[in-house]
Amino acid sequence: xxxxxxxxxxxxxxxxxxxxxxxxxxxxxxxxxxxxxxxxxxxxxxxxxxxxxxxxxxxxxxxxxxxxxxxxxxxxxxxxxxxxxxxxxxxxxxxxxxxxxxxxxxxxxxxxxxxxxxxxxxxxxxxxx
Amino acid sequence: xxxxxxxxxxxxxxxxxxxxxxxxxxxxxxxxxxxxxxxxxxxxxxxxxxxxxxxxxxxxxxxxxxxxxxxxxxxxxxxxxxxxxxxxxxxxxxxxxxxxxxxxxxxxxxxxxxxxxxxxxxxxxxxxx
Amino acid sequence: xxxxxxxxxxxxxxxxxxxxxxxxxxxxxxxxxxxxxxxxxxxxxxxxxxxxxxxxxxxxxxxxxxxxxxxxxxxxxxxxxxxxxxxxxxxxxxxxxxxxxxxxxxxxxxxxxxxxxxxxxxxxxxxxx
Amino acid sequence: xxxxxxxxxxxxxxxxxxxxxxxxxxxxxxxxxxxxxxxxxxxxxxxxxxxxxxxxxxxxxxxxxxxxxxxxxxxxxxxxxxxxxxxxxxxxxxxxxxxxxxxxxxxxxxxxxxxxxxxxxxxxxxxxx
DNA sequence: GTGGTCTAGACCACA
DNA sequence: GTGGTCTAGACCACA
Numbered sequence: 001x002x003x004x005x006x007x008x009x010x011x012x013x014x015x016x017x018x019x020x021x022x023x024x025x026x027x028x029x030x031x032x033x034x035x036x037x038x039x040x041x042x043x044x045x046x047x048x049x050x051x052x053x054x055x056x057x058x059x060x061x062x063x064x065x066x067x068x069x070x071x072x073x074x075x076x077x078x079x080x081x082x083x084x085x086x087x088x089x090x091x092x093x094x095x096x097x098x099x100x101x102x103x104x105x106x107x108x109x110x111x112x113x114x115x116x117x118x119x120x121x122x123x124x125x126x127x128x129x
Numbered sequence: 130x131x132x133x134x135x136x137x138x139x140x141x142x143x144x145x146x147x148x149x150x151x152x153x154x155x156x157x158x159x160x161x162x163x164x165x166x167x168x169x170x171x172x173x174x175x176x177x178x179x180x181x182x183x184x185x186x187x188x189x190x191x192x193x194x195x196x197x198x199x200x201x202x203x204x205x206x207x208x209x210x211x212x213x214x215x216x217x218x219x220x221x222x223x224x225x226x227x228x229x230x231x232x233x234x235x236x237x238x239x240x241x242x243x244x245x246x247x248x249x250x251x252x253x254x255x256x257x258x
Numbered sequence: 259x260x261x262x263x264x265x266x267x268x269x270x271x272x273x274x275x276x277x278x279x280x281x282x283x284x285x286x287x288x289x290x291x292x293x294x295x296x297x298x299x300x301x302x303x304x305x306x307x308x309x310x311x312x313x314x315x316x317x318x319x320x321x322x323x324x325x326x327x328x329x330x331x332x333x334x335x336x337x338x339x340x341x342x343x344x345x346x347x348x349x350x351x352x353x354x355x356x357x358x359x360x361x362x363x364x365x366x367x368x369x370x371x372x373x374x375x376x377x378x379x380x381x382x383x384x385x386x387x
Numbered sequence: 388x389x390x391x392x393x394x395x396x397x398x399x400x401x402x403x404x405x406x407x408x409x410x411x412x413x414x415x416x417x418x419x420x421x422x423x424x425x426x427x428x429x430x431x432x433x434x435x436x437x438x439x440x441x442x443x444x445x446x447x448x449x450x451x452x453x454x455x456x457x458x459x460x461x462x463x464x465x466x467x468x469x470x471x472x473x474x475x476x477x478x479x480x481x482x483x484x485x486x487x488x489x490x491x492x493x494x495x496x497x498x499x500x501x502x503x504x505x506x507x508x509x510x511x512x513x514x515x516x
Numbered sequence: 517g518t519g520g521t522c523t524a525g526a527c528c529a530c531a
Numbered sequence: 532g533t534g535g536t537c538t539a540g541a542c543c544a545c546a
Binding site for chain 5: 139140141175176177178179182196197198199
């Protein structure tokens with residue numbers, strides 16, 4: 001479950017992204033406890049100090065709260081989490097459009113490709129009517 | 130103009146991706162000459178042997194043709210290039226859908242976000258009517 | 259057990275020929291393990307990278323299969339091996355005819371020489387009835 | 388027209404083979420003048436001394452005769468040349484049988500392959516009746 | 517131990 | 532100058 005680190009961005013930023021994804025997807029829910037810094041460091045094969053830096057940055061933005069002796073907890077604010085989720089979605093969509101355009105596709109074509117891919121997935125859908 | 134290498138995939142594969150993007154986008158057009166192995170190596174700050182490996186793999190797949198003493202050239206086949214472009218688009222769309230779903234968005238929401246983002250871009254469009 | 263390299267063809271191609279002969283003759287049988295790259299390099303007194311190149315070219319042609327950490331194995335396909343054997347035989351016969359003709363021999367004479375040589379061998383045969 | 392030298396045999400021996408082939412094939416006919424040592428050295432890209440050694444060895448076997456100031460000449464004896472031709476043919480046939488057997492073919496199969504190949508060649512024959 | 521990747525650098529063949 | 536081959540040797544991933 002290691003991060004595929006790239007060499008152009010600080011690792012602690014990549015760790016933040018990694019955690020934000022889990023917040024946005026609901027894997028880490030509001031108010032729940034994050035893995036300890038040491039545990040996270042072990043899982044990601046990085047130095048605990050690097051994890052601490054990531055946790056601290058997130059605390060500054062009120063995304064998590066650390067309670068000495070207890071651990072680090074996801075914010076109780078559902079709004080805050082929803083905010084992150086929307087931000088990440090925006091970024092995702094922007095990147096997608098940018099890359100699709102770089103490949104020379106028009107808006108129409110992009111929408112068409114997306115619709116087709118959805119249909120494909122529906123065919124092989126495993127989760128419901 | 131360096132590649133932002135990640136550490137989980139061979140550099141020569143990342144170089145191939147880098148070049149395929151340029152093929153698909155038309156930056157490297159059918160029949161045109163690629164930068165020489167040495168030049169590409171300098172630009173990307175990698176060893177010429179690593180570039181050669183990338184070029185050779187692409188040659189095996191008939192994407193480029195090397196002519197000793199002359200250089201390495203993009204295939205003349207527009208079809209081959211279109212094929213790459215479509216493949217890359219498919220992969221792009223699949224990844225996008227996968228990540229959007231990981232963030233908990235439904236098909237409807239994804240399409241809506243996309244449509245909104247397009248509108249935004251149209252407002253700031255620099256090449257439109 | 260060194261290869262008698264000639265200077266006009268890449269060593270890795272000569273290594274491939276060397277191995278193909280052993281495949282065709284059954285010395286390396288279907289599914290069996292080839293000597294490791296390092297061992298083969300030592301035996302042939304070449305660099306391991308050169309052996310690897312030979313092995314990789316053979317893998318691309320589905321003649322061998324490499325399993326990381328385990329070694330390189332001859333294809334399981336008897337058909338594939340038979341195919342090689344036939345190809346090599348064809349080439350052998352063609353070269354023989356070509357050289358015999360270069361010496362000014364006719365088809366009749368060639369066949370006669372062959373028949374005589376077989377008789378000779380039969381006389382000194384060690385495994386015959 | 389360079390020789391594809393291998394590294395396991397003296398170059399002068401390889402030059403002798405090269406010349407014997409031309410004798411046997413009639414390209415160098417009985418009594419005719421061989422290229423001068425200097426010319427041969429230039430053609431083969433070797434040192435003239437190496438050519439001289441080859442010529443000398445052939446002279447010892449009465450295959451050629453050197454006449455000071457005139458050059459080196461092929462023996463006048465047709466018998467001698469025929470003898471070489473037969474020797475080379477024997478060696479050729481023996482090598483062929485040996486290699487075919489190494490590929491696992493029986494006498495019957497070898498003769499069959501040869502016959503088939505002759506038929507093939509007849510089809511595409513350019514000098515036939 | 518096995519194969520995989522990469523660097524550094526030499527020398528060659530072709531133009 | 533361009534690609535092709537090869538050596539030497541490092542370090543990694545998998546078993």
